[in-house]
Amino acid sequence: MGDVNLLNEIIAMVVLKNFKDNVNNGSVPTFYTDTEEEREKIAMYLSRITKGMVHDLENGVYIIVKH
Numbered sequence: 246m247g248d249v250n251l252l253n254e255i256i257a258m259v260v261l262k263n264f265k266d267n268v269n270n271g272s273v274p275t276f277y278t279d280t281e282e283e284r285e286k287i288a289m290y291l292s293r294i295t296k297g298m299v300h301d302l303e304n305g306v307y308i309i310v311k312h
Contacts, residue, residue: 256297257309259288264305 258275260268261284268275276291278284288299288307297309 254311255308256295256311257291259284259291259307259309261305267304267306 255273258268258273260275260277261281262277262279265277276287278287284305284307288309291297291309292299295309295311297311300308300310302308
């Protein structure tokens with residue numbers, strides 16, 4: 246079994262529900278939120294838990310990336 250390398254990979258996406266059509270999540274865990282405040286809160290928590298960085302794609306989508 247090979248090692249899993251999480252460097253420079255998208256760990257998760259946090260998406261406003263009304264922007265669902267902007268993403269094709271494939272195998273990336275995706276969290277849908279009702280409000281901007283909830284999206285920011287979930288992204289912040291996920292980044293702290295995973296030690297990743299949050300990037301705002303400015304289309305209703307945040308991605309959390311492990312650099």
